[in-house]
Amino acid sequence: MSTTTWRDLRSWSTPCWRCCANAARRSIESTLTASDKPPASQRTVNQTTPTEEIYMRAAVYQGPRTVTIENVPDPTIKEPADLIVKTKVASMCGSDLYLFNGEVADLVAPGHTTLGHEICGEVIETGSAVTHFKVGDRVSFPYSVSCGRCENCIAGQTAHCLVSGAAVYGFGTAFGDLGGSQAEYVRVPLADGHLEHVPDTIADEAAPFLSCNLPSAAIAVHTAAIEPTDTVAVVGCGPTGQLALELVRRRTGATVFALDPVSFRRERAEKLGANALDASPDTADASVQTILDATNGLGVHKVVEFAGRGAGFDLAVRIARPGATISGGGVYLEREHPASLFDMFFKNLQLRLNGFANVKTAQWQAKRLIESKVIDPTAVVTHRVKLDEFPSAATQFADRAPGFLKMLITP
Numbered sequence: 001m002s003t004t005t006w007r008d009l010r011s012w013s014t015p016c017w018r019c020c021a022n023a024a025r026r027s028i029e030s031t032l033t034a035s036d037k038p039p040a041s042q043r044t045v046n047q048t049t050p051t052e053e054i055y056m057r058a059a060v061y062q063g064p065r066t067v068t069i070e071n072v073p074d075p076t077i078k079e080p081a082d083l084i085v086k087t088k089v090a091s092m093c094g095s096d097l098y099l100f101n102g103e104v105a106d107l108v109a110p111g112h113t114t115l116g117h118e119i120c121g122e123v124i125e126t127g128s129a130v131t132h133f134k135v136g137d138r139v140s141f142p143y144s145v146s147c148g149r150c151e152n153c154i155a156g157q158t159a160h161c162l163v164s165g166a167a168v169y170g171f172g173t174a175f176g177d178l179g180g181s182q183a184e185y186v187r188v189p190l191a192d193g194h195l196e197h198v199p200d201t202i203a204d205e206a207a208p209f210l211s212c213n214l215p216s217a218a219i220a221v222h223t224a225a226i227e228p229t230d231t232v233a234v235v236g237c238g239p240t241g242q243l244a245l246e247l248v249r250r251r252t253g254a255t256v257f258a259l260d261p262v263s264f265r266r267e268r269a270e271k272l273g274a275n276a277l278d279a280s281p282d283t284a285d286a287s288v289q290t291i292l293d294a295t296n297g298l299g300v301h302k303v304v305e306f307a308g309r310g311a312g313f314d315l316a317v318r319i320a321r322p323g324a325t326i327s328g329g330g331v332y333l334e335r336e337h338p339a340s341l342f343d344m345f346f347k348n349l350q351l352r353l354n355g356f357a358n359v360k361t362a363q364w365q366a367k368r369l370i371e372s373k374v375i376d377p378t379a380v381v382t383h384r385v386k387l388d389e390f391p392s393a394a395t396q397f398a399d400r401a402p403g404f405l406k407m408l409i410t411p
C-alpha cells in the first residue's frame with residue numbers, strides 16, 4: 001500500500017512544480033487505490049499550517065473575448081466549512097458570455113478571474129467542519145454559494161445568501177471572487193449549506209445541468225403558472241430556453257411559440273413541437289405580428305423569457321396579452337435599459353423575474369426530471385472539448401456558430 005496521501009499531493013512541491021505539477025499529480029493519483037485514501041477525518045486541514053503554493057490549470061479571463069488556460073494557484077481549504085472538488089465535467093453558461101464578451105468589465109479582473117459555474121466533480125479534500133460530504137463523493141454545486149441558515153436562505157432566496165454575500169462561482173470580483181469550474185479544482189465554501197450529491201442514476205455529463213440550466217428552466221416554467229389551454233412563448237432558445245421549452249410542452253396543449261434569431265436553435269425548437277419564429281432585429285416585427293394574428297390579436301397568455309437581454313424583454317412585453325405573465329429566467333445585466341412602463345401597466349402584466357435563480361431550491365426537481373427520464377439535458381450538448389480547447393470553443397459559443405448549442409469541458 002502506498003503511503004502517499006491526498007494531502008501529500010496538495011502540499012508536495014518541487015522547483016519545477018509550475019511545469020510538471022499536473023503530470024506528477026496525475027501519476028501519483030493513478031497509483032492510489034480507494035483503500036489508499038485515508039478516511040475523511042484524516043484529511044482535515046490544520047488552518048494554522050501554511051501550505052506551499054501549488055498550481056492547477058484554469059480558464060482565465062484576460063480581456064474581451066480573450067480567455068487563456070493558465071497555471072493558477074491551487075485552491076486550498078481556507079475555512080473549516082470548505083471542501084475541494086476535482087472537476088470531472090464543466091460547462092459554459094450563456095450568462096458567462098457577459099463576462100467573456102467584456103460587457104461587464106467592472107465585475108471581472110483581467111488576468112485573475114477564472115470562469116465557470118457548472119460542474120460535476122469529485123470531493124478530494126474536506127475541511128474539519130464539513131459533515132455532509134466525504135472524499136470520493138460525486139457532487140454538483142448550484143452556481144451560487146448559500147449557507148442554508150441565514151434569513152434569505154431560509155426564505156428560499158438562496159442566491160441572496162447573506163453569509164456568502166451572494167457569491168457566484170467563477171463570476172468575477174463583484175460576486176465573491178471565487179474560482180470557477182473551468183479549472184481542474186474548485187474550492188467550495190459553506191459546502192454543507194449548498195453542495196449537492198449526484199446520485200449514481202445521473203451521469204457525469206448530465207450533472208453539470210444541475211448547477212444552473214435545468215433548475216433555472218424548472219423555476220421559470222413553474223413561476224409562469226401555465227394552464228393546459230395557455231398559449232405560451234419561449235423567448236430565447238439557447239440551452240436553458242430549449243430545456244424550458246421541453247417543460248412548457250408538457251404543461252399546455254395549446255400553441256407554443258419559440259423565438260430566437262439563430263436558425264439552428266429554431267430548427268431544434270420546431271422538433272420539440274414549437275412554432276418557431278425569427279427574433280432577429282429585422283424580422284422581429286413580422287414575428288410579433290404572426291403571434292398576434294394567431295391569437296386573435298391578443299398575444300400569448302404566458303411568456304418564458306430566456307434571452308436575458310433588454311431586446312428579449314421588450315419582445316416579451318410586445319407579445320404578451322392583457323393580464324399575461326412574463327416569467328423571466330434570463331440574466332439581465334444591463335443596468336439601464338429603456339422599457340415602457342405604460343406598456344406593462346396598460347396590459348396589467350405580471351412580471352416574475354427569477355434569472356438570479358435560487359437554483360439550490362430547485363435542484364431536487366432537476367434531479368427528479370433527469371432520474372425519471374422526463375428530460376435528458378445532455379440532448380442539448382453539441383460539443384465536447386478538453387480544457388485546452390475551451391478558449392476557441394468559447395469563441396464559437398459566443399458567436400453562435402452554426403450547430404453550437406452547449407459544450408461540455410473536461411480538464
Ligand SMILES: [Zn+2]
Nearest residue numbers: 093095143212
Ligand atoms: Zn448559468
Ligand SMILES: [Zn+2]
Nearest residue numbers: 147150153161
Ligand atoms: Zn445563507
